[in-house]
Amino acid sequence: MTLHIVNQSPYAGSALSDCLNALHPGDAVVLIEDGVYAVNDPRLSASADNSFCLGADAIARGVTVPESIETIDEARWVALCAEHNPIVSWFR
Amino acid sequence: MPRKSILAICRHAPYGNALAREGLEAILACAAMDQVPAVLLINDGVFLLLEQDAQQIGEKNLRRNLAALPMFGVETLHLCERSLRERGIDPAQLSLPGTELKLLQNPGAFIAGFDQVLSF
Amino acid sequence: MQFTLVIYGAPHASEGAATALRFARAVLASGHEIYRVFFYGDGIHNGSALAAPPQDEQDLLAQWQQLQQAHNLDLTLCIAAAQRRGVLSESEAKRLEKPAVNIAAGFTLAGLGQLAEAAALSDRVVTFGG
Amino acid sequence: MENLVIEGREIPLDKEGFLRNLGDWSPQVAEALAAQENIVLTEDHWDVIRLLQDFYREFELSPAMRPLVKYIDQHLGPEKGRSIFLMQLFPPSPAKIGSKIAGLPKPTNCL
Numbered sequence: 001m002t003l004h005i006v007n008q009s010p011y012a013g014s015a016l017s018d019c020l021n022a023l024h025p026g027d028a029v030v031l032i033e034d035g036v037y038a039v040n041d042p043r044l045s046a047s048a049d050n051s052f053c054l055g056a057d058a059i060a061r062g063v064t065v066p067e068s069i070e071t072i073d074e075a076r077w078v079a080l081c082a083e084h085n086p087i088v089s090w091f092r
Numbered sequence: 093m094p095r096k097s098i099l100a101i102c103r104h105a106p107y108g109n110a111l112a113r114e115g116l117e118a119i120l121a122c123a124a125m126d127q128v129p130a131v132l133l134i135n136d137g138v139f140l141l142l143e144q145d146a147q148q149i150g151e152k153n154l155r156r157n158l159a160a161l162p163m164f165g166v167e168t169l170h171l172c173e174r175s176l177r178e179r180g181i182d183p184a185q186l187s188l189p190g191t192e193l194k195l196l197q198n199p200g201a202f203i204a205g206f207d208q209v210l211s212f
Numbered sequence: 213m214q215f216t217l218v219i220y221g222a223p224h225a226s227e228g229a230a231t232a233l234r235f236a237r238a239v240l241a242s243g244h245e246i247y248r249v250f251f252y253g254d255g256i257h258n259g260s261a262l263a264a265p266p267q268d269e270q271d272l273l274a275q276w277q278q279l280q281q282a283h284n285l286d287l288t289l290c291i292a293a294a295q296r297r298g299v300l301s302e303s304e305a306k307r308l309e310k311p312a313v314n315i316a317a318g319f320t321l322a323g324l325g326q327l328a329e330a331a332a333l334s335d336r337v338v339t340f341g342g
Numbered sequence: 343m344e345n346l347v348i349e350g351r352e353i354p355l356d357k358e359g360f361l362r363n364l365g366d367w368s369p370q371v372a373e374a375l376a377a378q379e380n381i382v383l384t385e386d387h388w389d390v391i392r393l394l395q396d397f398y399r400e401f402e403l404s405p406a407m408r409p410l411v412k413y414i415d416q417h418l419g420p421e422k423g424r425s426i427f428l429m430q431l432f433p434p435s436p437a438k439i440g441s442k443i444a445g446l447p448k449p450t451n452c453l
Contacts, residue, residue, distance in 0.1 A: 002204050007228070007341055018103065018135045021174060024200035033227045056234070074238035081336050082213050082244065086209040088101065091220075091228075091341020092109070096332050111220070111342075114253050114293060121324030124406045127332050152402045160401035163409035208331045210218070211339045292450040309357060 002027045003084035006035040007091045010043075019090040020047040028052065028084060030077060036063050044069075052080065098122065098129040099206040102137035106154040112140065115212025116157045122210075123164035129210065131161065134172035134199055137212075138179060141171075141186050141193075155188075162190035172199050214247040215239050216330040221342040222257035223272040224265060228340040229258050233275055235338065240283055247334035248286040250327050251319075254342055256294040259287065259319035273316055280318040291321040346374045360448045367445030375443045379432075383443075386422075387431050393417055394444040404446045407437045 004027060008015035016038050019029065028050040031038055036058040038044055044051055045068055055071040058064075065071045072080070081087055100119045106112045122129050133140060146153045161169070169188065173195040176183050183195055196202050203209060217236060221228030232249070239246055251258050263273050280287055289299060294315075295308065301315045315321060331337055343359040345352050348370050354362040359378055361367060372391060376383050383391075397405045397413050405413065407425060415423020428436035438449060 002200070002209075005338070007231075014135065022134065022172075022199045022203060024198075024204045027200065027204070033231060057231075074234050075242055077235065078215075078238045078242045078244065081215070081338060082242075085336070086099070086203065086206050087336060087338050088203060088209045089211045089339040089341050090103075091211070091339075092104075092111075098331050110253055117292065118252070118324050118327055120403070120406075122328035122331070124408050125325045125328040127328040156400065156402045160403050160409065163397075163401070163405070163412050165408070165412075208337045209339075210327070210331060210337065211341070295450060307357065 001084050003080055003087045004029045005087065005089045006031055006038065007033040007089070009034040009037040010041050011037065013092060015090040015092065016041065017043065019088075020044065022088075023047055025049070028080060030054065030072070030080060031069075032057050032077075034061075036061060036065075039063060039065050039069055052077075096127075096207040097205070098127055098208045098210065099132060099203060100129045100210045100212060101132045101134060101203070102140065102212050103133075103135035104212065105136035105139040106144070107146065107149065107151055111212050112137070112154060113152075113157070115210075116140075116154065118210065118212065119166065120157075120160065120164050123161070123166055128165045130168070130170065130206065131166055132170040132172065132196070132199065132202065134175050136175075136179075138171060138175045138181060141169075141188065142181075159188055159190070166191075168192045168194055170194050170196050170202065172196055174199075213244045213336060214334040215244055216247045216334040216337045217249045218327065218337060218339045219249065219251050219255040219258065220253040221340065222254040223263065224269075225254065225257075226342045228342055229255060229272055230270065232340040233272065233279070235340070236279060236285075240279075246283065246285055248288055248326065248330040250330060251287070251289045252293055252327070253290075254297070255340075256289045256297055256299050259289040259294070259316050260299050260314050261316035262314050277316065277318045285318075287319045288322045288326050289315070289319055290327070291323055294321055343378065346371060348374060356448070358442075358448070360442050361445055364445055364447065372443050372445070375445075379439055379443070381432065381439075381443070386427075387443075389418060389422075390414065390428065390431055390440055391444045394440050394446060398444075398446050404441045404449050405437055406449075410437055410440070 010016040029048045032054040051069045104111045432439040
């Protein structure tokens with residue numbers, strides 16, 4: 001199962017939608033950096049079964065993460081990377 | 093070296109971002125090292141296939157670099173059909189000498205089949 | 213598990229390298245290993261010895277160097293990307309007839325083959341976009 | 343590396359013996375560059391030099407060993423499309439030495 005990492009605000013570019021268009025059932029999505037601005041994006045909840053958000057990046061930006069998305073720390077992010085294969089980054 | 097299946101995803105348009113050129117360079121280098129990757133052009137990466145005259149802006153022609161892939165052992169290019177349609181490109185009009193162009197309807201399933209992905 | 217990190221962002225220009233540093237620490241703290249950190253594109257600027265950020269901002273170079281020393285990390289700058297952007301070792305500066313050397317201690321210049329090799333030999337490759 | 347002098351005109355070379363100005367290339371310059379590598383150009387050398395230049399025009403890349411072998415195989419046949427053939431012509435590093443003599447850009451030291 002693929003782990004997708006998105007680091008761009010959905011308002012700034014297409015990284016999130018590009019990612020969601022390449023999602024396979026069971027894949028997971030991790031929002032990091034400006035990607036955390038996507039926590040309330042309806043497309044995310046509609047397409048992704050498993051969504052995660054890097055807590056430090058959300059707190060740093062004053063973004064509140066809804067309960068539908070699991071807030072994770074760096075250790076959990078690493079564990080997700082170990083559990084999934086391959087890992088794809090969507091950026092800029 | 094142990095065999096790992098490697099996929100290179102190119103999703104940036106040529107010239108506006110160095111990643112289009114440097115991504116291709118990385119693909120050529122992997123292939124020259126006998127780690128021939130599969131290549132997927134998706135999102136703006138499909139623009140690499142357009143006929144182009146980069147001399148106009150003092151750049152080297154990236155479509156020509158792309159055309160070198162078969163010499164390095166990459167004989168198939170995978171294209172995201174949706175990305176082409178969204179950009180008004182008719183897949184039937186595309187060709188690259190020496191290269192088989194394969195359209196993908198479901199890039200997610202394709203990506204999931206690899207061990208490693210290099211994103212450019 | 214062996215991780216390879218690929219970094220495209222210049223320090224203080226994009227967040228990628230700082231995020232990668234946090235990720236790298238977490239990888240090591242979780243008992244995994246880092247096979248290589250490969251700096252590509254603008255990411256090669258992370259290996260410039262001449263960066264001098266203000267005292268009240270994070271010093272990414274010093275942090276990479278500390279981590280490198282503590283864990284004997286392989287920090288590789290892509291030589292082609294570095295030549296274009298002007299991060300040179302002593303031998304490259306000599307070969308290319310350039311007036312200065314600015315690669316930081318702890319970093320090495322090497323070819324893209326090192327990325328291919330890392331992709332083949334590590335268990336996971338994680339890209340940190342610019 | 344000392345500069346070349348061809349018919350009274352000075353052709354500047356860089357430290358590694360590559361042309362500083364690629365526009366200076368001519369068959370005579372190629373002979374002189376080859377002489378610096380202790381190579382006397384034969385018809386086989388010229389076939390490869392022309393193919394190196396064609397490769398560069400076609401792909402805008404200086405070829406690495408593997409693609410060069412494949413390209414030569416396509417144009418001169420399998421007898422010559424072998425690394426041993428190239429090693430004999432342009433030792434010890436055919437892609438690099440051949441590119442230098444053919445007047446292609448200096449490789450980026452990448453591989």
